[in-house]
Amino acid sequence: MDELLQFLVSGVVTGGIYALIAIGFVVVYKSTGVINFATGELMMLGAFFAWTAMAVAHLPFAAALLVAAAGAAAVGALVERVVLRPMLGQRPISIIMVTIGLSSVFKGIAQVVWGGEYRSFPTIFPRRPVELGPVVLPSRQAWPFLIAVAAIVLLAALFRFTRTGTAMRATANDQATAFGMGIDIRRVFSLSWVLASVTAALAGVVVGIIGGISPQLGAVGLRIFPVVILGGLDSIGGALVGGIVMGVLENLAGGYLDPLFPGTGVKEVAPFVALVLILMARPWGLFGTREIERL
Amino acid sequence: MNRPAPLLSVNNLEVVYHHTVQVLKGLSIEVPEGSIVALLGSNGAGKTTTLKAISGLLPLENGAIEAGAVLYRGQSLAGLLPHQIARRGLFQVREGRHIFDELTVEENLDCATYARRGRGGPAEDFGRVYRWFPRLKERRKQLGGYLSGGEQQMLAIGRALVARPDLMLLDEPSLGLSPLLVEEIFGIVRAINREEGTTILLVEQNAHMALEVASHAYIMENGKVVLDGPVEQLKRDRDVQEFYLGRRGGEAKSYRDVKHYKRRKRWLS
Numbered sequence: 001m002d003e004l005l006q007f008l009v010s011g012v013v014t015g016g017i018y019a020l021i022a023i024g025f026v027v028v029y030k031s032t033g034v035i036n037f038a039t040g041e042l043m044m045l046g047a048f049f050a051w052t053a054m055a056v057a058h059l060p061f062a063a064a065l066l067v068a069a070a071g072a073a074a075v076g077a078l079v080e081r082v083v084l085r086p087m088l089g090q091r092p093i094s095i096i097m098v099t100i101g102l103s104s105v106f107k108g109i110a111q112v113v114w115g116g117e118y119r120s121f122p123t124i125f126p127r128r129p130v131e132l133g134p135v136v137l138p139s140r141q142a143w144p145f146l147i148a149v150a151a152i153v154l155l156a157a158l159f160r161f162t163r164t165g166t167a168m169r170a171t172a173n174d175q176a177t178a179f180g181m182g183i184d185i186r187r188v189f190s191l192s193w194v195l196a197s198v199t200a201a202l203a204g205v206v207v208g209i210i211g212g213i214s215p216q217l218g219a220v221g222l223r224i225f226p227v228v229i230l231g232g233l234d235s236i237g238g239a240l241v242g243g244i245v246m247g248v249l250e251n252l253a254g255g256y257l258d259p260l261f262p263g264t265g266v267k268e269v270a271p272f273v274a275l276v277l278i279l280m281a282r283p284w285g286l287f288g289t290r291e292i293e294r295l
Numbered sequence: 296m297n298r299p300a301p302l303l304s305v306n307n308l309e310v311v312y313h314h315t316v317q318v319l320k321g322l323s324i325e326v327p328e329g330s331i332v333a334l335l336g337s338n339g340a341g342k343t344t345t346l347k348a349i350s351g352l353l354p355l356e357n358g359a360i361e362a363g364a365v366l367y368r369g370q371s372l373a374g375l376l377p378h379q380i381a382r383r384g385l386f387q388v389r390e391g392r393h394i395f396d397e398l399t400v401e402e403n404l405d406c407a408t409y410a411r412r413g414r415g416g417p418a419e420d421f422g423r424v425y426r427w428f429p430r431l432k433e434r435r436k437q438l439g440g441y442l443s444g445g446e447q448q449m450l451a452i453g454r455a456l457v458a459r460p461d462l463m464l465l466d467e468p469s470l471g472l473s474p475l476l477v478e479e480i481f482g483i484v485r486a487i488n489r490e491e492g493t494t495i496l497l498v499e500q501n502a503h504m505a506l507e508v509a510s511h512a513y514i515m516e517n518g519k520v521v522l523d524g525p526v527e528q529l530k531r532d533r534d535v536q537e538f539y540l541g542r543r544g545g546e547a548k549s550y551r552d553v554k555h556y557k558r559r560k561r562w563l564s
Contacts, residue, residue: 182378184378
């Protein structure tokens with residue numbers, strides 16, 4: 001029983017981080033309709049920004065987080081203005097290809113600037129594991145999880161309670177009408193990219209703390225596709241639930257199925273199997289809008 | 296002639312969609328400050344296109360102004376984006392209401408504050424809107440998508456009130472509403488014009504109602520104005536009575552008249 005609880009809690013922890021990544025992805029998709037394949041690489045850049053701030057400039061962790069957020073915001077704004085705005089109105093597939101191209105460019109830049117080797121963050125949090133009743137969490141999972149939760153809560157509050165958040169939701173809901181209301185939707189697009197990049201950067205730092213950083217860190221970004229497709233591409237609540245479900249599935253599969261099929265990596269595959277099954281029943285995801293997306 | 300310059304004037308406007316389909320073919324209208332002007336015409340005459348050309352939404356649907364000009368307070372609106380036009384005090388209430396269905400009533404109103412140019416703080420309590428439409432107050436925390444058609448129309452006009460425009464473009468406010476609600480909405484439109492001094496350009500298929508509230512009307516066909524004048528004069532016009540008000544000197548109408556109708560229509564355009 002304790003074992004099950006342990007798997008569930010670790011699952012929620014992993015899932016919370018997935019959810020954070022997925023939300024950044026959904027924000028861009030909802031307001032601009034762009035599927036951002038460079039999400040993982042934005043995470044990687046964010047992680048490197050924070051690492052540089054800490055390991056090279058010897059800033060405290062909180063300042064490093066700010067550096068990562070600011071750097072990512074700048075990258076996001078630049079990408080939106082220089083690369084994506086001129087593509088407005090192009091076919092979705094062209095824009096998707098551009099984001100895939102961007103991901104390669106980012107990887108290349110990171111390779112040049114930081115080199116290819118593995119690095120890890122200096123110790124940030126107290127080493128003592130966090131105990132929740134019978135469940136024990138290593139501190140380098142517990143603290144990042146809290147960061148992820150805080151970021152999600154902050155984002156949700158921004159969308160829900162600020163005037164800018166209302167304008168962003170309105171634009172996602174009905175672009176032309178929002179435009180006619182006096183909302184500058186170009187600013188909303190730009191802001192969506194900034195927010196998504198900051199979110200990705202925080203997620204990158206979190207993932208980097210847990211598993212170390214390299215230009216390949218962005219590969220985790222691919223994990224969120226089952227998450228966002230499961231939750232529905234355009235639902236932030238869905239991203240949250242999708243992330244947790246995937247995290248829990250992964251950990252349960254890792255705990256119970258891996259020993260049965262040693263060496264097969266069931267843990268890695270299980271979420272995708274679940275994805276296929278769920279999509280067979282609900283092709284628009286658990287919470288997505290029921291419409292056909294033509295690509 | 297010593298008339299004051301109109302608030303809005305549309306001169307010889309030509310609009311083409313997708314570079315091929317010409318919808319407006321030299322349309323000219325004028326809207327004097329403080330008035331209600333009606334734009335009437337059958338389906339596909341180009342009424343909504345006219346409004347979109349004014350409010351800047353045309354490019355979003357692959358439409359473009361090929362010739363002519365839209366002058367607002369004597370200045371051309373060419374090259375302005377929809378949000379810039381809205382912020383100049385020209386606000387369109389679109390056909391089909393276009394409520395943000397995932398936002399609450401209050402959030403819908405909040406969005407329209409973006410169109411306001413420094414008049415009143417953004418934290419307005421929307422009391423003015425609720426005075427015109429008490430029903431919206433009861434529902435202010437509900438999602439727009441759950442309102443009835445009439446309430447959605449009220450919310451659409453409510454958003455325009457929040458924006459405090461000088462010129463309101465009102466596209467088919469009667470669409471899909473019960474006769475009673477249509478009366479109510481038009482009563483409020485007239486009151487808004489009188490009490491708030493808002494100039495209104497009204498597009499309608501319900502010619503009866505439109506001619507009741509407007510002072511001047513234009514009748515469009517095939518992308519052009521074919522007839523215009525003060526409403527009293529238009530109401531007396533035999534063609535208008537026959538084709539737009541459905542009256543014909545007591546005689547019953549039948550399908551045999553269709554031929555005649557076509558002939559007259561051709562004559563009109």
